[in-house]
Amino acid sequence: MNLAGFRRLVVYPCSETCTPMKWKLFAVMMALALGGCTDPVPTEALGTLERDRVILTATANQIVRQRPIKEGEFVRRGDILVVLDDKQQLAVVARAKAEQAKAEAYLLRLTNGERPEDIAAAQAKVERTSATLLEADKSLERALTLVEKKLASVATLDSAKANRDAAKADQDLARETLAKLIRGSRVEDITQAQAALHASEAEVALQEQILSDLTVVATRDGILDSLPYNIGERVPTNGIVAAIQADMTPFARVYVPEPYRVRLSAGTRLMVHVDGDEQSYQGQIRWIATEPAFTPYYALNEQDRARLVYLAEVILPESARHLPSGVPAQVEMPHD
Secondary structure, eight states: OOHHHHHHHHHSOOOTTOOHHHHHHHHHHHHHHHHTTSOOOOSEEEEEEEOOEEEEEOSSSEEEEEOOSOTTOEEOTTOEEEEEOOHHHHHHHHHHHHHHHHHHHHHHHHHHOSOHHHHHHHHHHHHHHHHHHHHHHHHHHHHHHHHHTTSSOHHHHHHHHHHHHHHHHHHHHHHHHHHHHHHOSOHHHHHHHHHHHHHHHHHHHHHHHHHHHTEEEOSSSEEEEEOOSOTTOEEOTTOEEEEEEESSOOEEEEEEEGGGGGGOOTTOEEEEEETTOOOEEEEEEEEEOSSOBSSOOSSOOHHHHTTOEEEEEEEOOGGGTTSOTTOEEEEEOOOO
8 A cells, every 4th residue: 555545544544334344444544554664673783894993193293204104004013104394302302311410410420529629728728727726826926915914005915815815716617618519418408419310300201202103113013004194284183193093803893772782792703794705604792782782862752762772893703804894794693
C-alpha cells in the first residue's frame, strides 16, 4: 500500500454497511502499516580499522631547518624527523653555562679559603701594628715622666695616651682580620653558594632540554604519516610537526547500537569482519564510551533511544597485523 492509499484508509476506513470481515481486514492492514514504520535493530556495529596515531608538536616558535625522513617511510623510535632552528637556544644555553661556572668558582673560593699571600700580608700587618703599639707605650712612659718632673704639659701626656690607644686598636683589628682569614668562610655563606650552584645547574639542564626538544624524534616505531610543515616554514608553538601511525595490530573503531550497550564491557569478545578479507577475526573490546555519540541522550522516547550509538574500540588478534588502516569493518553484536 502506498502512502496516499494508507491515508485514505485511515480517513475513510469503512462505510456504515461494513461487514465484520472488512473490519478484520482493516485491522490487519493497520497493524502491517504501523509495524513497517519501526526500524529494525541492527545486528552489527559498523566502523573502520585504525591504529594509534602519535602526534608530535613543536615546543617553540621556530623555523624548520631539516626533514631527514620522507612521509610514508617506516621510522624507528629515536629517528630524527624534524630539526628546528636552534641558534637562539644555543645562546641561552651558553649564558646558563656561564652562570653555572661563575657559581662553581664562587663556591670553590669559599671552600678553599683565602690565598696564602693574603694570610701572610695580614700577619705582616699584625707585626707592624705591634711595633707601632710598642713605640706608643714607650712614648707614653716618657711623657708621663716629663709631666711628673713638670718638664712637659698635661696635653703632651693626653696626646701620648691617645696615640697608644689608637695603636692598640690597630693591633686588635689586624689580629681579627688575620683570624678571619685563617678560619675561612662562614657555613651560612657556603650553604648559600651551594644553593646558587644547584639553581644554576638546574637552569642549564632545563635549557639543554629545551634545546634537545628542537630536534623532534620518533617516540614509537611506525609509519611517518604526515609532515605538515616544509623546510623554511615557521612552526608556531604547539604546532603539529609530525604524525606517526604506530606499528601495531589494528583495532576496529565502531559504533555500537544502544540496545547492545548493556551487554558489552571491556574484555568482551566479538567477531570482526573486514571488507575485502574472507577471514573473520575474534576481537576483544578494550574500551567503550559511557556517553552516546551523534544524538543527545536526554528527553528521548523509546524509539529515539534505539538510534543512539556508543563509540567502542575492538582489538584484533596478531594475525590481523597485515590489515591496513581505514578499511571498513563490521563487528557482530551478541545474540540472545
